[in-house]
Amino acid sequence: MSDDLSGVWDGTYIQPGTGMVTFTATLIEAGGALSGSISEPCSNPHCPIRTHSASISGHRAGSVVSFVKRYEPPGYGFDTVQYDGIINGEATEIDGRWRLPGASGSFLMIRSGKRAQASMTDDKAKQPAR
Numbered sequence: 001m002s003d004d005l006s007g008v009w010d011g012t013y014i015q016p017g018t019g020m021v022t023f024t025a026t027l028i029e030a031g032g033a034l035s036g037s038i039s040e041p042c043s044n045p046h047c048p049i050r051t052h053s054a055s056i057s058g059h060r061a062g063s064v065v066s067f068v069k070r071y072e073p074p075g076y077g078f079d080t081v082q083y084d085g086i087i088n089g090e091a092t093e094i095d096g097r098w099r100l101p102g103a104s105g106s107f108l109m110i111r112s113g114k115r116a117q118a119s120m121t122d123d124k125a126k127q128p129a130r
Helices: 112-126
Strands: 008-014 019-030 031-040 051-061 066-076 076-087 092-099 103-111
Touching: 019 051, 031 066, 066 092, 076 103, 092 112, 103 112
Parallel strands: none
Antiparallel strands: 008 019, 008 103, 019 031, 031 051, 051 066, 066 076, 076 092, 092 103
């Protein structure tokens, strides 16, 4: 895998009172600047839309990443969220915390190619030896 974070990432975050929320992020890294987009299901049972879209803007310095997620359009109890995380040595996972005023939680992003690779390894391990 490349050290460049550009690509598709599968993620989860833990939201107090809701539990685990899944999302898909597309990141673009250029010279340490991060941009991109996120798509996630609405976790609020009173939300009038099924899927939220958000933009990402931030930066990377070595193994540290920081970005702001801005929901588009804002509303439904959602606006901006600060994310700060650490990238693993293979640049296949970002683990960290998200923050809102008065609330925070953990998040994990996995480069989408890693999940497929792990599934193939698991399938090979289940095959009988010849």
